[in-house]
Amino acid sequence: xxxxxxxxxxxxxxxxxxxxxxxxxxxxxxxxxxxxxxxxxxxxxxxxxxxxxxxxxxxxxxxxxxxxxxxxxxxxxxxxxxxxxxxxxxxxxxxx
Numbered sequence: 001x002x003x004x005x006x007x008x009x010x011x012x013x014x015x016x017x018x019x020x021x022x023x024x025x026x027x028x029x030x031x032x033x034x035x036x037x038x039x040x041x042x043x044x045x046x047x048x049x050x051x052x053x054x055x056x057x058x059x060x061x062x063x064x065x066x067x068x069x070x071x072x073x074x075x076x077x078x079x080x081x082x083x084x085x086x087x088x089x090x091x092x093x094x095x096x
Contacts, residue, residue, distance in 0.1 A: 067076040072093065082089055 066079045068079045068082065069075075070077045070082075071090070
């Protein structure tokens, strides 16, 4: 009977060890999720700040200029640049 009790105790010890390992894995997973959440929040805040600082200054100078469809191309160019010297635009276009 002592042998049966030892086997039962061994099974219980294994079950407790497996349950403890499962709890430890769950805790590590929850910590990893929390760290990921915090890192993503910080990265998002940094990206928003960068867009607010650099995005607003770079777009304000280009949005005031009117654009037009480039002749013989499917792109947009600044109207002032083309109207100032259309001859050189077509010369450069032929040389490419």
